[in-house]
Amino acid sequence: FAPWDDPDAKPLIQFKNVTKRFGDFTAIDDLTVDIFEKEFFALLGPSGCGKTTMMRMLAGFETPSDGTILLSGQDMAPVPPNQRAVNMMFQSYALFPHLSVWENIAFGLRRDKMPKDEMGARVDEMLRLTRLEKFARRKPHQISGGQRQRVALARSLAKAPKLLLLDEPLGALDKKLRQETQFELMDIQESTGTTFVIVTHDQEEAMTVASRVAVMDHGKIVQVATPDAIYEAPNSTYVADFIGDVNMITGTVRAEGAQLRMTWAEGQPEIVGETSKTFGKDQSVHFAIRPEKVSISAEKPVDAANAVQGQVLDIAYLGNISTYHVQLPGGQVIKAQTANNRRISRRSFTWEDSVWLSWTATAGVFLEQ
Ligand code: ATP
Secondary structure (H helix, E strand, C coil), X not given: CCHHHCCCCCEEEEEEEEEEEECCEEEEEEEEEEEECCCEEEEECCCCCCHHHHHHHHHCCCCCCEEEEEECCEECCCCCHHHCCEEEECCCCCCCCCCCHHHHHHHHHHHCCCCHHHHXXXXXXXHHHCCCHHHCCCCHHHCCHHHHHHHHHHHHHCCCCCEEEEECCCCCXXXXXXXXXXXXXXXXXXHHCCEEEEEEXXXXXXXXXXXXXXXXXXXXXXXXXXXXXXXXXXXXXXXXXXXXXXXXXXXEEEECCCEEEEECCCCCCCEEEECCCCCCCCCEEEEEECHHHCEEXXXXXXXXXXXXXEEEEEEEECCCEEEEEEECCCCCEEEEEEECCCCCCCCCCCCCCEEEEEECCCCCEEECC
16 A cells, blocks of 8 residues: 555645745645545644644635645635535544433534434444444443543544544543554554544654654654654654654765765764765765664674774663663763563673674664754
8 A cells, every 4th residue: 555656646635835824923834745545644743833734724724825735636725614525533522421422423414414214324333333332322421531532533434534634633542542542543544444644742653553654844744754764764863853762973974975984973983874865075964873773792793884882871671672871982872772572691781881882884874954
């Protein structure tokens, strides 16, 4: 499933040079992006970057100051919110407290004067989809938070929208339930084939559920790609930093080409790495490497493309993994992560141990900014 790689695929949603200004503040800045049918598309970014504004424009609660938004090729500007094949599920769920679960789900269908039989069948289908059959007669205060979340989801899917917008849908749930619910959301999205656009602060959540993740900064999408591409090949230090944990080393290009060499500290060996980007000699450059790509050993590894010596400063044991903070002679601290997936037969390291950190020539990426 990768319609974004197919030049013939028709996007469900197109943002074309969309700008949204509030007074003289630009919340969305000349943004262009396509979202495809059946995608689970995540908008990720710090508070105030414009995620909710994008959703509100899709729903029709805000109109772009410039540019166009198309749904199935049709300009949405003249279409009022209630006539769009779009629904939005709010973080607060906004359930009616005095109505039963069944009536909450039926609400929009009743308002649309759907025939009784059809409505009954549709609500029952939604109850099955969200595993709420047993709770149909209860009121919202008689069910759990996770169940309320599912009622809100069932209600927003009842009218079979082409596009469902989810603004922090799991924000009210605790971590464990949140993780379980992420998988339920993915199942429901897949079985209904509805396009989902989700806003979340939680990068792990975005990585888990999304077909593609759009990372936003100040009203722009700075990278849009599959979760693994965003993680393995971030296009800027901003994205590398925003997603997951990263070591960032700043230096200067010494030798260009597919094998780039970067100097970065007095007395330290050059960092050697492969790159498909072009950098100029003497250009300032950043090297980004994920902690789990850095190996830690007592002896200097033979044949490693990169090896530096340092001293263990801190160790965080997290059960499945351990993270070592290792200080290099110049003062830079590098994080190295090891998987604790076998009984520790090798020597493990302790505070102030002298250790070697090493990584391959393809373990990290060079970034301009
Ligand atoms: P959060 O994660 O905190 O919800 P967000 O990325 O969803 O943030 P938006 O709610 O889209 O951000 O807001 C983007 C910017 O636009 C913010 O600086 C916000 O203050 C501003 N903004 C949003 N709506 C309005 C409005 N109606 N009038 C003026 N400014 C607004």
